[in-house]
Amino acid sequence: MASSSSPTSPPLLPPSSPLTPGSPPELATSILYRNQYLKDDDEPAEPTQTSSAISQIxxxxxxxxxxxxxxxxIFIGTFAGTDKPLNIVLINADEYRIDANGSCSExxxxxQVMFPAKVVVKIEAPALKAKQSGVSGIVRTRDAESLYF
Structure with missing residues:
Protein backbone atom coordinates (compact mmCIF):
# COMPACT_ATOMS: atom_id res chain seq x y z
CA MET A 1 0.00 0.00 0.00
CA ALA A 2 1.64 3.22 -1.16
CA SER A 3 1.41 6.23 1.08
CA SER A 4 2.65 9.78 0.84
CA SER A 5 3.42 9.98 4.57
CA SER A 6 6.81 9.19 6.06
CA PRO A 7 7.74 5.51 6.48
CA THR A 8 7.74 5.73 10.29
CA SER A 9 4.18 7.07 10.64
CA PRO A 10 1.19 4.86 9.80
CA PRO A 11 -0.94 5.82 6.81
CA LEU A 12 -4.05 7.85 7.57
CA LEU A 13 -7.44 6.52 6.58
CA PRO A 14 -9.74 8.92 4.78
CA PRO A 15 -12.69 9.98 7.00
CA SER A 16 -15.16 8.09 4.80
CA SER A 17 -13.31 4.76 5.08
CA PRO A 18 -14.84 2.41 7.68
CA LEU A 19 -12.59 0.62 10.15
CA THR A 20 -12.76 -3.12 9.83
CA PRO A 21 -12.10 -5.65 12.60
CA GLY A 22 -9.06 -6.97 10.71
CA SER A 23 -7.38 -3.59 10.24
CA PRO A 24 -4.08 -3.08 12.07
CA PRO A 25 -4.31 -1.12 15.34
CA GLU A 26 -1.98 1.59 14.10
CA LEU A 27 -4.52 2.55 11.44
CA ALA A 28 -7.23 2.98 14.04
CA THR A 29 -5.02 5.10 16.29
CA SER A 30 -3.92 7.39 13.49
CA ILE A 31 -7.38 8.88 12.90
CA LEU A 32 -7.74 12.20 14.66
CA TYR A 33 -11.05 13.57 15.84
CA ARG A 34 -11.32 17.23 16.77
CA ASN A 35 -13.37 18.22 19.78
CA GLN A 36 -15.46 21.28 19.04
CA TYR A 37 -14.44 22.76 22.40
CA LEU A 38 -10.70 22.57 21.72
CA LYS A 39 -8.61 25.34 20.23
CA ASP A 40 -6.14 24.65 17.43
CA ASP A 41 -3.38 24.02 19.98
CA ASP A 42 -5.46 21.27 21.70
CA GLU A 43 -6.07 23.25 24.88
CA PRO A 44 -9.58 23.59 26.30
CA ALA A 45 -11.25 26.77 25.18
CA GLU A 46 -12.46 29.15 27.87
CA PRO A 47 -16.18 29.88 27.79
CA THR A 48 -16.92 33.41 26.65
CA GLN A 49 -19.34 34.07 29.52
CA THR A 50 -19.59 32.41 32.89
CA SER A 51 -23.10 32.11 34.25
CA SER A 52 -23.83 32.93 37.86
CA ALA A 53 -24.62 29.25 38.55
CA ILE A 54 -21.17 28.19 37.34
CA SER A 55 -19.58 30.95 39.41
CA GLN A 56 -21.43 29.75 42.50
CA ILE A 57 -20.34 26.15 41.91
CA ILE A 74 -25.27 12.16 55.58
CA PHE A 75 -21.80 12.74 54.15
CA ILE A 76 -19.57 15.62 55.18
CA GLY A 77 -16.51 16.26 53.06
CA THR A 78 -14.59 18.64 50.82
CA PHE A 79 -16.24 19.43 47.48
CA ALA A 80 -13.86 18.33 44.71
CA GLY A 81 -16.07 18.83 41.65
CA THR A 82 -18.98 17.82 39.50
CA ASP A 83 -19.55 16.73 35.92
CA LYS A 84 -22.11 17.38 33.20
CA PRO A 85 -24.76 14.95 34.61
CA LEU A 86 -24.23 16.68 38.01
CA ASN A 87 -22.59 13.78 39.81
CA ILE A 88 -20.83 15.19 42.87
CA VAL A 89 -17.40 14.25 44.22
CA LEU A 90 -16.40 14.74 47.86
CA ILE A 91 -12.94 14.02 49.22
CA ASN A 92 -11.91 13.38 52.83
CA ALA A 93 -15.54 12.51 53.55
CA ASP A 94 -17.17 11.05 56.65
CA GLU A 95 -20.44 9.08 56.55
CA TYR A 96 -23.12 9.36 59.23
CA ARG A 97 -26.25 7.21 59.51
CA ILE A 98 -29.42 8.63 61.03
CA ASP A 99 -31.50 6.17 63.09
CA ALA A 100 -35.31 5.91 62.86
CA ASN A 101 -35.62 7.98 66.06
CA GLY A 102 -33.43 10.73 64.57
CA SER A 103 -30.24 10.07 66.50
CA CYS A 104 -26.93 10.09 64.67
CA SER A 105 -24.54 7.18 64.94
CA GLU A 106 -20.77 7.50 65.14
CA GLN A 112 -13.45 9.90 48.29
CA VAL A 113 -17.12 9.50 47.35
CA MET A 114 -19.02 10.12 44.11
CA PHE A 115 -22.78 10.73 44.32
CA PRO A 116 -25.03 10.26 41.30
CA ALA A 117 -27.38 13.25 41.08
CA LYS A 118 -30.44 11.01 41.48
CA VAL A 119 -29.47 9.92 45.04
CA VAL A 120 -28.79 13.43 46.37
CA VAL A 121 -31.64 14.87 48.43
CA LYS A 122 -29.95 17.94 49.90
CA ILE A 123 -26.61 19.74 49.62
CA GLU A 124 -25.63 22.16 52.36
CA ALA A 125 -22.70 24.54 52.55
CA PRO A 126 -21.44 26.54 55.52
CA ALA A 127 -23.55 29.62 56.17
CA LEU A 128 -21.76 32.82 55.32
CA LYS A 129 -22.75 36.24 56.59
CA ALA A 130 -21.79 39.36 54.66
CA LYS A 131 -20.25 42.23 56.55
CA GLN A 132 -19.04 45.52 55.17
CA SER A 133 -15.35 46.11 54.94
CA GLY A 134 -13.67 49.35 53.88
CA VAL A 135 -11.74 49.03 50.63
CA SER A 136 -12.35 45.43 49.61
CA GLY A 137 -16.16 45.61 49.58
CA ILE A 138 -17.96 42.63 51.11
CA VAL A 139 -16.07 40.12 53.19
CA ARG A 140 -17.77 36.76 53.75
CA THR A 141 -17.47 35.39 57.26
CA ARG A 142 -18.92 32.27 58.81
CA ASP A 143 -22.08 32.85 60.83
CA ALA A 144 -21.40 31.94 64.47
CA GLU A 145 -25.00 30.82 65.11
CA SER A 146 -25.20 28.10 62.48
CA LEU A 147 -22.65 26.16 60.50
CA TYR A 148 -25.09 25.48 57.66
CA PHE A 149 -27.94 27.37 55.97
Whole structure:
Protein backbone atom coordinates (compact mmCIF):
# COMPACT_ATOMS: atom_id res chain seq x y z
CA MET A 1 0.00 0.00 0.00
CA ALA A 2 1.64 3.22 -1.16
CA SER A 3 1.41 6.23 1.08
CA SER A 4 2.65 9.78 0.84
CA SER A 5 3.42 9.98 4.57
CA SER A 6 6.81 9.19 6.06
CA PRO A 7 7.74 5.51 6.48
CA THR A 8 7.74 5.73 10.29
CA SER A 9 4.18 7.07 10.64
CA PRO A 10 1.19 4.86 9.80
CA PRO A 11 -0.94 5.82 6.81
CA LEU A 12 -4.05 7.85 7.57
CA LEU A 13 -7.44 6.52 6.58
CA PRO A 14 -9.74 8.92 4.78
CA PRO A 15 -12.69 9.98 7.00
CA SER A 16 -15.16 8.09 4.80
CA SER A 17 -13.31 4.76 5.08
CA PRO A 18 -14.84 2.41 7.68
CA LEU A 19 -12.59 0.62 10.15
CA THR A 20 -12.76 -3.12 9.83
CA PRO A 21 -12.10 -5.65 12.60
CA GLY A 22 -9.06 -6.97 10.71
CA SER A 23 -7.38 -3.59 10.24
CA PRO A 24 -4.08 -3.08 12.07
CA PRO A 25 -4.31 -1.12 15.34
CA GLU A 26 -1.98 1.59 14.10
CA LEU A 27 -4.52 2.55 11.44
CA ALA A 28 -7.23 2.98 14.04
CA THR A 29 -5.02 5.10 16.29
CA SER A 30 -3.92 7.39 13.49
CA ILE A 31 -7.38 8.88 12.90
CA LEU A 32 -7.74 12.20 14.66
CA TYR A 33 -11.05 13.57 15.84
CA ARG A 34 -11.32 17.23 16.77
CA ASN A 35 -13.37 18.22 19.78
CA GLN A 36 -15.46 21.28 19.04
CA TYR A 37 -14.44 22.76 22.40
CA LEU A 38 -10.70 22.57 21.72
CA LYS A 39 -8.61 25.34 20.23
CA ASP A 40 -6.14 24.65 17.43
CA ASP A 41 -3.38 24.02 19.98
CA ASP A 42 -5.46 21.27 21.70
CA GLU A 43 -6.07 23.25 24.88
CA PRO A 44 -9.58 23.59 26.30
CA ALA A 45 -11.25 26.77 25.18
CA GLU A 46 -12.46 29.15 27.87
CA PRO A 47 -16.18 29.88 27.79
CA THR A 48 -16.92 33.41 26.65
CA GLN A 49 -19.34 34.07 29.52
CA THR A 50 -19.59 32.41 32.89
CA SER A 51 -23.10 32.11 34.25
CA SER A 52 -23.83 32.93 37.86
CA ALA A 53 -24.62 29.25 38.55
CA ILE A 54 -21.17 28.19 37.34
CA SER A 55 -19.58 30.95 39.41
CA GLN A 56 -21.43 29.75 42.50
CA ILE A 57 -20.34 26.15 41.91
CA UNK A 58 -16.73 27.28 41.45
CA UNK A 59 -16.92 29.24 44.71
CA UNK A 60 -17.83 26.00 46.52
CA UNK A 61 -14.72 24.13 45.32
CA UNK A 62 -12.52 23.02 48.24
CA UNK A 63 -15.31 23.97 50.67
CA UNK A 64 -16.89 21.70 53.27
CA UNK A 65 -20.28 20.34 52.13
CA UNK A 66 -22.91 18.22 53.85
CA UNK A 67 -24.83 15.94 51.46
CA UNK A 68 -27.96 13.99 52.42
CA UNK A 69 -28.82 10.96 50.26
CA UNK A 70 -32.13 9.24 49.51
CA UNK A 71 -31.39 6.45 52.02
CA UNK A 72 -30.98 8.98 54.85
CA UNK A 73 -27.20 8.93 55.14
CA ILE A 74 -25.27 12.16 55.58
CA PHE A 75 -21.80 12.74 54.15
CA ILE A 76 -19.57 15.62 55.18
CA GLY A 77 -16.51 16.26 53.06
CA THR A 78 -14.59 18.64 50.82
CA PHE A 79 -16.24 19.43 47.48
CA ALA A 80 -13.86 18.33 44.71
CA GLY A 81 -16.07 18.83 41.65
CA THR A 82 -18.98 17.82 39.50
CA ASP A 83 -19.55 16.73 35.92
CA LYS A 84 -22.11 17.38 33.20
CA PRO A 85 -24.76 14.95 34.61
CA LEU A 86 -24.23 16.68 38.01
CA ASN A 87 -22.59 13.78 39.81
CA ILE A 88 -20.83 15.19 42.87
CA VAL A 89 -17.40 14.25 44.22
CA LEU A 90 -16.40 14.74 47.86
CA ILE A 91 -12.94 14.02 49.22
CA ASN A 92 -11.91 13.38 52.83
CA ALA A 93 -15.54 12.51 53.55
CA ASP A 94 -17.17 11.05 56.65
CA GLU A 95 -20.44 9.08 56.55
CA TYR A 96 -23.12 9.36 59.23
CA ARG A 97 -26.25 7.21 59.51
CA ILE A 98 -29.42 8.63 61.03
CA ASP A 99 -31.50 6.17 63.09
CA ALA A 100 -35.31 5.91 62.86
CA ASN A 101 -35.62 7.98 66.06
CA GLY A 102 -33.43 10.73 64.57
CA SER A 103 -30.24 10.07 66.50
CA CYS A 104 -26.93 10.09 64.67
CA SER A 105 -24.54 7.18 64.94
CA GLU A 106 -20.77 7.50 65.14
CA UNK A 107 -19.38 8.58 61.77
CA UNK A 108 -16.90 6.62 59.72
CA UNK A 109 -14.25 7.89 57.32
CA UNK A 110 -15.03 6.91 53.71
CA UNK A 111 -12.46 9.01 51.84
CA GLN A 112 -13.45 9.90 48.29
CA VAL A 113 -17.12 9.50 47.35
CA MET A 114 -19.02 10.12 44.11
CA PHE A 115 -22.78 10.73 44.32
CA PRO A 116 -25.03 10.26 41.30
CA ALA A 117 -27.38 13.25 41.08
CA LYS A 118 -30.44 11.01 41.48
CA VAL A 119 -29.47 9.92 45.04
CA VAL A 120 -28.79 13.43 46.37
CA VAL A 121 -31.64 14.87 48.43
CA LYS A 122 -29.95 17.94 49.90
CA ILE A 123 -26.61 19.74 49.62
CA GLU A 124 -25.63 22.16 52.36
CA ALA A 125 -22.70 24.54 52.55
CA PRO A 126 -21.44 26.54 55.52
CA ALA A 127 -23.55 29.62 56.17
CA LEU A 128 -21.76 32.82 55.32
CA LYS A 129 -22.75 36.24 56.59
CA ALA A 130 -21.79 39.36 54.66
CA LYS A 131 -20.25 42.23 56.55
CA GLN A 132 -19.04 45.52 55.17
CA SER A 133 -15.35 46.11 54.94
CA GLY A 134 -13.67 49.35 53.88
CA VAL A 135 -11.74 49.03 50.63
CA SER A 136 -12.35 45.43 49.61
CA GLY A 137 -16.16 45.61 49.58
CA ILE A 138 -17.96 42.63 51.11
CA VAL A 139 -16.07 40.12 53.19
CA ARG A 140 -17.77 36.76 53.75
CA THR A 141 -17.47 35.39 57.26
CA ARG A 142 -18.92 32.27 58.81
CA ASP A 143 -22.08 32.85 60.83
CA ALA A 144 -21.40 31.94 64.47
CA GLU A 145 -25.00 30.82 65.11
CA SER A 146 -25.20 28.10 62.48
CA LEU A 147 -22.65 26.16 60.50
CA TYR A 148 -25.09 25.48 57.66
CA PHE A 149 -27.94 27.37 55.97
Missing amino acids: KSLLQQLLRITTTDGR GRFVG
